[in-house]
């Protein structure tokens with residue numbers, strides 16, 4: 131597992147290793163993660179639908195950024211793909227790597243790096259995935275992040291991006307946030323409040339602009355539960 135690249139980077143660059151909002155460098159938080167998420171997410175169904183959207187014709191090179199506990203990385207490895215799974219949290223990566231070992235999966239390359247710091251050759255991946263991670267960066271740095279993902283993909287490569295993206299018109303943002311928070315089970319609403327108040331989820335029209343300006347074609351954008359938007363993009 132590679133160390134963060136932070137030491138060699140310019141002082142003006144966003145420090146993505148520093149946790150924003152929910153602290154995924156906290157061991158107790160990470161240990162609770164699967165259980166907490168499992169209260170409202172069906173990981174198996176999510177991972178299967180991402181693999182279906184990627185539509186890889188055979189074993190491919192798949193990059194996941196913000197892998198967390200690594201459920202998608204394990205599903206992709208089981209489907210025969212060569213997976214690089216990156217995350218800025220060393221604690222998350224330890225947890226993800228141990229889950230992979232427990233399942234006898236030894237081929238996933240876990241990397242301690244993120245959207246801004248992952249070194250990779252241009253065009254070195256057939257597909258890229260990121261779920262619920264990009265909102266940890268402010269919009270300016272999302273633009274840099276998406277450009278990096280674009281560069282990492284081969285021409286025609288697909289990118290599945292799923293994240294909390296807000297949509298409101300006029301001045302109804304209070305109703306929008308209340309409905310976002312209310313859509314979570316009671317036990318996880320505290321996390322949703324932290325998300326709204328301290329993390330960097332953006333608006334749908336900004337996200338679409340960021341994706342297009344990074345070079346992606348948006349094949350489709352589907353609005354799901356709890357403001358989670360599912361983008362399927364192509365280089």
Ligand SMILES: C[S@@+](CC[C@H](N)C(=O)[O-])C[C@H]1O[C@@H](n2cnc3c(N)ncnc32)[C@H](O)[C@@H]1O
Nearest residue numbers: 146154196197198218219244245261262263266
């Ligand atoms: C809400 S979790 C999502 C984890 C997983 N993708 C999932 O869907 O369950 C967000 C993850 O993004 C990671 N993260 C935060 N900022 C990041 C960045 N700049 N680059 C990559 N990962 C980042 C966190 O450490 C955390 O593991």
